[in-house]
Amino acid sequence: KQEVTQIPAALSVPEGENLVLNCSFTDSAIYNLQWFRQDPGKGLTSLLLIQSSQREQTSGRLNASLDKSSGRSTLYIAASQPGDSATYLCAVRPEETSGSRLTFGEGTQLTVNP
Amino acid sequence: NAGVTQTPKFQVLKTGQSMTLQCAQDMNHEYMSWYRQDPGMGLRLIHYSVGAGITDQGEVPNGYNVSRSTTEDFPLRLLSAAPSQTSVYFCASSAWLYSPLHFGNGTRLTVT
Numbered sequence: 448k449q450e451v452t453q454i455p456a457a458l459s460v461p462e463g464e465n466l467v468l469n470c471s472f473t474d475s476a477i478y479n480l481q482w483f484r485q486d487p488g489k490g491l492t493s494l495l496l497i498q499s500s501q502r503e504q505t506s507g508r509l510n511a512s513l514d515k516s517s518g519r520s521t522l523y524i525a526a527s528q529p530g531d532s533a534t535y536l537c538a539v540r541p542e543e544t545s546g547s548r549l550t551f552g553e554g555t556q557l558t559v560n561p
Numbered sequence: 562n563a564g565v566t567q568t569p570k571f572q573v574l575k576t577g578q579s580m581t582l583q584c585a586q587d588m589n590h591e592y593m594s595w596y597r598q599d600p601g602m603g604l605r606l607i608h609y610s611v612g613a614g615i616t617d618q619g620e621v622p623n624g625y626n627v628s629r630s631t632t633e634d635f636p637l638r639l640l641s642a643a644p645s646q647t648s649v650y651f652c653a654s655s656a657w658l659y660s661p662l663h664f665g666n667g668t669r670l671t672v673t
Contacts, residue, residue, distance in 0.1 A: 451603075478659055490565070490651055490664035491604075536604075540659065548619055549662070551604040 449474045453552035468522040470537035477539045484533040567665035574642040582637040584652030593635040597648040642672045
């Protein structure tokens with residue numbers, strides 16, 4: 448059974464700092480990995496999706512990398528801002544098509560202090 | 562763009578009552594799904610659909626029914642509410658099975 452772990456559970460940084468969020472998964476037979484952010488009381492917003500054949504994806508100040516063989520992904524946030532404060536979740540989709548359920552980590556709660 | 566719309570936002574039920582959580586998307590997405598989010602458990606898949614007329618069970622389907630009569634709508638029915646179904650429910654859709662998921666803002670359900 449796939450397990451997804453995100454460490455740390457919470458992170459507090461000063462504004463302007465570059466930071467890295469970690470996601471690890473136990474089964475490397477994944478089709479893709481997706482990073483989301485969740486604001487309090489809201490749904491999840493998709494940030495980046497990395498296919499298993501890709502090494503990284505970039506969107507603005509965000510860069511996500513994937514090392515499938517070692518079961519790890521990182522989300523790099525450059526020049527953090529208070530508006531980046533949210534919970535960040537990663538989710539992996541398996542290669543097998545039956546069910547095709549995403550397995551989510553429990554997230555890292557990020558606070559960026561002005 | 563409305564995206565994925567869920568109603569209601571909040572609901573309180575008594576044990577044994579039934580209700581339907583509504584989900585509608587206006588992006589012509591084929592794939593729709595329902596998740597529940599619980600502290601310490603993360604998000605878990607309840608049911609999903611890969612197109613109109615096709616539904617299947619996810620990880621935690623017991624106590625819930627779904628149907629998909631149109632591409633746009635994917636309601637989730639609680640047959641006889643139990644306190645264990647107290648949770649935040651999210652509907653999500655994507656263009657096809659492997660594309661990025663778009664989530665609604667959730668329904669917070671309390672069963673007393």
